Amino acid sequence: MTAKLTAAERTAALAELTGWTVVPERDAIRKSFKFGDFVGAFGFMTRVALLAEKADHHPEWSNVYNRVEILLTTHDASGLSARDVALAKAIDALLG
Numbered sequence: 001m002t003a004k005l006t007a008a009e010r011t012a013a014l015a016e017l018t019g020w021t022v023v024p025e026r027d028a029i030r031k032s033f034k035f036g037d038f039v040g041a042f043g044f045m046t047r048v049a050l051l052a053e054k055a056d057h058h059p060e061w062s063n064v065y066n067r068v069e070i071l072l073t074t075h076d077a078s079g080l081s082a083r084d085v086a087l088a089k090a091i092d093a094l095l096g
């Protein structure tokens, strides 16, 4: 079972992330990504999918044309955990 982050851990983790905001009602973090077109967005999603499967940690997400909305939370912990922070960092690293 993955543990939810403590308040102090959460503050420290968020300070290390760029563009991710807290969704308090879900105890989650969210970020919007915009690409040049659908191919750019879907290519990004395929790369995130591979990361997620490797980590056995999967995003809640949606795609509309060139935009991808990603929400990360840990279902097993009913809230934000270190696994969400690690996936957020890995997703951002895909984009350089």
Ligand SMILES: C[C@H](O)[C@H](O)[C@H]1CNC2=NC(N)=NC(=O)C2=N1
Residues within 6 Å of the ligand: 056, 057, 058, 059, 072, 073, 074, 075, 076, 077
């Ligand atoms: C059985 C499997 O390992 C679990 O259901 C994993 C899969 N992916 C997951 N993804 C997310 N976001 N939260 C989880 O708790 C989770 N659990």
